[in-house]
Amino acid sequence: MLIIRGVNVFPSQIEAALLQVEGTLPHYQIILTRQKGLDALEVQVEVTQEFFSDEVRELEALHDRLVDALDHTLGLRVTVRLVQPRTIQRSEGKAKRVIDRRES
Amino acid sequence: MMIKQLSLFLENTPGRIQEPCRLLAGAGVNIRTLTLADTQQFGILRLIVSDWEKGRQVLQDAGYVVNVTEVVAVEVDDRPGAPPRQPNQYLPGDVDRYAFDARKGQDLVIAVSARDVLTLPQEAIQTIGGESVVFVREGADRFVARPVEVGDRVGARRAVLRGLNGSEAVAVAGAFNLKAELLKSTLSGE
Numbered sequence: 086m087l088i089i090r091g092v093n094v095f096p097s098q099i100e101a102a103l104l105q106v107e108g109t110l111p112h113y114q115i116i117l118t119r120q121k122g123l124d125a126l127e128v129q130v131e132v133t134q135e136f137f138s139d140e141v142r143e144l145e146a147l148h149d150r151l152v153d154a155l156d157h158t159l160g161l162r163v164t165v166r167l168v169q170p171r172t173i174q175r176s177e178g179k180a181k182r183v184i185d186r187r188e189s
Numbered sequence: 190m191m192i193k194q195l196s197l198f199l200e201n202t203p204g205r206i207q208e209p210c211r212l213l214a215g216a217g218v219n220i221r222t223l224t225l226a227d228t229q230q231f232g233i234l235r236l237i238v239s240d241w242e243k244g245r246q247v248l249q250d251a252g253y254v255v256n257v258t259e260v261v262a263v264e265v266d267d268r269p270g271a272p273p274r275q276p277n278q279y280l281p282g283d284v285d286r287y288a289f290d291a292r293k294g295q296d297l298v299i300a301v302s303a304r305d306v307l308t309l310p311q312e313a314i315q316t317i318g319g320e321s322v323v324f325v326r327e328g329a330d331r332f333v334a335r336p337v338e339v340g341d342r343v344g345a346r347r348a349v350l351r352g353l354n355g356s357e358a359v360a361v362a363g364a365f366n367l368k369a370e371l372l373k374s375t376l377s378g379e
Contacts, residue, residue, distance in 0.1 A: 132198045132231075137254040139196040141226045141233055148230070167231050169200050171252035 087117065087183065089124045093162050097184055099128060102154040106147070107136060112173045119187040127164040128155065131173055193241040196224050196256040197248060199232045206234060209248055213238060216247040307353060308346035313361040314339055315368040323353065324360040324367045332367050 087094045096115060104110050112131040117124060128151070136147055144167065151165045174181070199205045206225070213220060219239040226233045238244040241257065248255045265271045314321055314337070321339045324332040337352030353359070360367055 133253055135256050137196075137198050137256055139194075139233065139235070139256050139258045141228060144198075144231065144233070145228065167198075167200075169198060169252070170254055172200075 087115075087126075087185075089117070089126050089161060092159065094126070094161065098158050099155065102158040103128075103130065105153065105158075106150050106154045107133070109133075109135075109143055111136075112170075112175075113182070114173045115183045117183065117185045117187050124187060125164065126161070127166055129166045129168045130169045132167050133170065138183060192237065192260060194236060194258050194260045195235075195241055195248070195337065196234055196258060197234050197253045199234050201227050201230055201232050205232070208251070209234065209236075209253065212247050212251050213244055216243055218244040223369050238353045307349045309349055309359060309360050313359055313364050314347055314349075315364050316352045317368060317371070322368075324347070324358065325353075325366050326358040334367075334371060 087096070099113070099115060100110060103113055109131055114129045116127040116129065118127070119125065131149060132144075136149070138144060138147075148165055149166055155161075155163050155165065197209060199209075204213070210220065213236075221239060223234060223236045226235070237260075245255050245257060289339045309323065313323055315324070315334075316322070317334065320336050322334040322336050325335045327333050335352055338350045340348035340350045
């Protein structure tokens with residue numbers, strides 16, 4: 086479990102939100118940083134063939150749907166970044182989904 | 190003329206455009222023209238290449254998500270306000286989303302509109318009360334008049350700019366009869 090700005094966040098909640106929007110689970114990664122003393126959570130989501138559209142508008146709509154779904158399930162505004170496929174590191178065995186860059 | 194366009198998703202960070210170009214060059218695929226649509230986070234690189242199938246293969250193998258869309262190519266002279274070379278070619282007044290230009294020979298330019306221009310045979314479009322309508326099939330033998338906005342003529346066909354999404358079945362040869370029936374029924378109803 087992660088605690089972001091005092092809110093408890095389970096990675097499985099993030100997974101559920103992504104699943105809800107995309108139907109299948111895309112490769113994703115959670116990056117935690119601290120900006121001006123506040124925790125920030127960024128979810129990086131790989132764009133898949135099914136969700137790639139030639140239209141900027143549609144990609145932005147996908148981005149917004151992801152933000153809304155995450156907002157809804159977590160009760161927390163997070164940043165979503167669409168990234169190129171295969172840019173999120175594949176790990177053997179258990180996937181390393183959370184990268185915590187907050188210094189404690 | 191329809192040609193294939195490749196679009197790929199890129200993150201908007203420095204140097205991103207290099208790799209796809211290098212990949213295409215390595216495969217001997219020539220980029221005829223390209224355009225880039227970008228937002229703060231990401232961009233879409235749209236390419237017209239000499240061999241789209243090979244180009245797509247190379248890029249997909251490298252892990253890119255590639256979309257293939259058909260775009261309309263129109264040849265025009267390279268001067269202001271030049272009409273399409275082929276008289277029955279349709280150059281949409283609103284090449285709304287984006288346009289490419291690629292040189293072909295000395296001073297000929299191909300303008301490309303990504304908007305698929307939907308066209309219908311002239312007889313499918315009827316006018317009722319000054320409004321253009323087409324008869325869309327809804328059910329086994331039920332047709333419903335739907336108002337559309339028509340554009341220019343495209344040969345024997347006519348561009349339909351608004352009102353249809355392209356998936357509807359539309360009455361063509363019988364459209365005039367349907368209009369007659371419709372007018373008859375409204376008349377007898379009064």
